[in-house]
Amino acid sequence: MAGLTAAGMAATGIIPSVEAAAWDRKSKELFGPRQKGHFTLLQLTSVTDTIGNSYILQTKGGKVIVIDGGFATEQDNLRARIAAVGNHVDLWFITHPHQDHMGAFNEILKDRRGMTIDKLIYSRVPDEFLDREPVNAADARSYYKTIDSVTEGIDILDLHTTGGRFDIDGIGIMVLGVANPELTMNPYNNQSMIIRFWDDTKSVVILGDAGIECGNKCLAKYGEQLNCDYMQMAHHGQNGCSESFYKAVKFRVCLWPTPSWVWEPAPQHTHLKTRDTRRWMDEKGIQEHHASCVEKDWFLA
Numbered sequence: 262m263a264g265l266t267a268a269g270m271a272a273t274g275i276i277p278s279v280e281a282a283a284w285d286r287k288s289k290e291l292f293g294p295r296q297k298g299h300f301t302l303l304q305l306t307s308v309t310d311t312i313g314n315s316y317i318l319q320t321k322g323g324k325v326i327v328i329d330g331g332f333a334t335e336q337d338n339l340r341a342r343i344a345a346v347g348n349h350v351d352l353w354f355i356t357h358p359h360q361d362h363m364g365a366f367n368e369i370l371k372d373r374r375g376m377t378i379d380k381l382i383y384s385r386v387p388d389e390f391l392d393r394e395p396v397n398a399a400d401a402r403s404y405y406k407t408i409d410s411v412t413e414g415i416d417i418l419d420l421h422t423t424g425g426r427f428d429i430d431g432i433g434i435m436v437l438g439v440a441n442p443e444l445t446m447n448p449y450n451n452q453s454m455i456i457r458f459w460d461d462t463k464s465v466v467i468l469g470d471a472g473i474e475c476g477n478k479c480l481a482k483y484g485e486q487l488n489c490d491y492m493q494m495a496h497h498g499q500n501g502c503s504e505s506f507y508k509a510v511k512f513r514v515c516l517w518p519t520p521s522w523v524w525e526p527a528p529q530h531t532h533l534k535t536r537d538t539r540r541w542m543d544e545k546g547i548q549e550h551h552a553s554c555v556e557k558d559w560f561l562a
């Protein structure tokens with residue numbers, strides 16, 4: 262946690278002020294001096310009530326960072342939202358090569374319609390790995406082909422090491438997870454990047470679609486550096502990280518990039534485990550939730 266995280270938690274009575282003060286000191290050890298900048302965060306709602314991750318972060322100085330962007334079918338809405346903040350993206354993160362994360366981005370790259378993008382950070386999965394999920398391999402290869410062919414003018418960072426820190430306009434960014442090709446179960450989801458953002462008052466961790474193994478690997482390496490105010494629930498809030506992961510990491514607010522049919526699964530959809538995750542959060546004492554299907558285009562100021 263960074264900045265006022267602990268103080269904010271103390272103010273809400275979630276943790277006692279003595280513990281908050283101790284955590285503020287710990288936070289300084291883990292993340293350095295308090296960041297000077299400030300960001301807003303928009304969690305986009307799917308216009309078609311489909312699954313997907315889509316976030317737009319904007320710094321006080323006007324820098325724009327996009328995380329994923331949803332399916333190709335979300336591109337018009339995403340374009341409009343980016344246009345509304347200047348039609349320029351300073352940094353775009355794509356967590357992993359599933360359509361519901363890179364689909365809109367893939368289409369925008371091919372036809373930017375005036376949008377400019379300075380930098381892309383992603384973590385490429387080896388080509389031979391893609392066949393571990395045959396139903397998604399063609400889409401992933403199409404996305405990589407786009408990156409290889411129509412990204413002129415974009416600085417591309419294919420990141421394969423964790424722990425790297427960026428400071429953009431006073432915003433702290435730390436990459437805690439990159440592709441894990443040794444994790445062959447739940448293959449694409451376990452390649453998700455995990456990214457921490459923090460400013461002078463709050464911190465957000467993006468888990469992407471991290472599966473159990475991906476989450477546990479990150480937890481084993483980074484432990485308390487996963488603690489945050491706002492946690493994006495892995496894999497749209499179900500069948501993502503484990504209960505033990507969520508028990509081990511401290512956070513106070515859940516962000517759910519979740520369509521209505523996953524948020525409240527129909528009785529016959531027993532494969533959707535959202536209710537389990539929601540129960541874990543209740544048992545953890547989380548009282549603040551923001552689901553993209555419930556709060557349209559939720560905005561964190």
Ligand SMILES: [Fe+2]
Pocket residue numbers: 312313314359361362470496497
């Ligand atoms: Fe997803």
